[in-house]
Amino acid sequence: MSRSMNASSLKRKRPESSSANGSLVDADRAVFNVIKSKEDMGIWTRDIKFETNLADTVVNKSLKSLLSKKLIKEVVNIKNKGRKHYMAAEFEPSKEVTGGAWYVDGNLDKELIGVLKGLCLKIINSKKVATVEGVYDFLNKSKVTTFDCTNQQIAEVLNSMVLDNEVIEVKSTGLGEYHSIPIGTVCYRIAKGAGLGESLKIGAMASIPCGMCPRISQCTPDGVISPRTCVYYQKWMNF
Known part of the structure; x- marks a missing residue:
């Protein structure tokens, strides 16, 4: 394999986030690295400012830039809903952050x-x-x-x-x-x-089950979808 082909192959395999990170200005890179280091726990704005030792305006500008590039995302932390919490886009929030199965979009x-x-x-x-x-x-x-x-x-x-x-x-x-x-x-x-x-x-x-059914709006007494033909409804009636 030629040297040029090998370099081209490595370039194609490089992760998108890594490539995008390499093109960031120093302030954006510092903010991104701090956020990414927290993995699935994320971090809130004040801690970002503390760990990067950057001015509020600089951090806020970097956050907007990183969000626009989809390198980070804002997530809801059920323990502190009033705080803006950020996480690298490649991670999914832990149960400690989201509250697990009992919470939807931060709400019980x-x-x-x-x-x-x-x-x-x-x-x-x-x-x-x-x-x-x-x-x-x-x-x-x-x-x-x-x-x-x-x-x-x-x-x-x-x-x-x-x-x-x-x-x-x-x-x-x-x-x-x-x-x-x-x-x-x-x-x-x-x-x-x-x-x-x-x-x-x-x-x-x-x-x-009607209360949780995604087809409830299409359900009518004599329609294709109806209580008469609904398997879940019949099982509930016999329960």
Whole structure:
């Protein structure tokens, strides 16, 4: 392979961000390097100014330049929503920054949490007692939701319900209602005086798959998409 061909090949393989970084002025490069060094955690404006020791006007100008070149992006940090937080474009924000599955665009997804709480109540009420794995497996097998949830999410929902006195955390004795659950396993029961009837009614309504369906605007009683032909709706009705 000729020397010129080798150089050309290396040039083509060079990462776009690296090439763009090489063309930056000193101030922009300093700001970019600080932001990139934070990887998926990102950094907010004041810390950028502190670490680069550049004037406010210089940092602000560099940020605008880097944003226009799409080398960095502004992200929402749920712990400090009022602060402008920046991250190199090649990284995706960590769960610590975004809040994980419970947050959408920096806002707590209360609708999703409400749906899962209602479903958990209904499952525990029907089983009398249930483990995290039991609730999770039941949801997966019944397919009553139009979204996927993890075992960890179910555990977090149940823990929040314990704090709200909707369910209580107990350990299996291996007897009676606990016969199918290994002794000592943590499980959940409906809390006494938790307003079960009202909670289940609200939960059942909240868990209707229609509320999460992307085709709801096209759904009509006699249309191609309708409650009569909807698999998810029929499963919910039989749940």
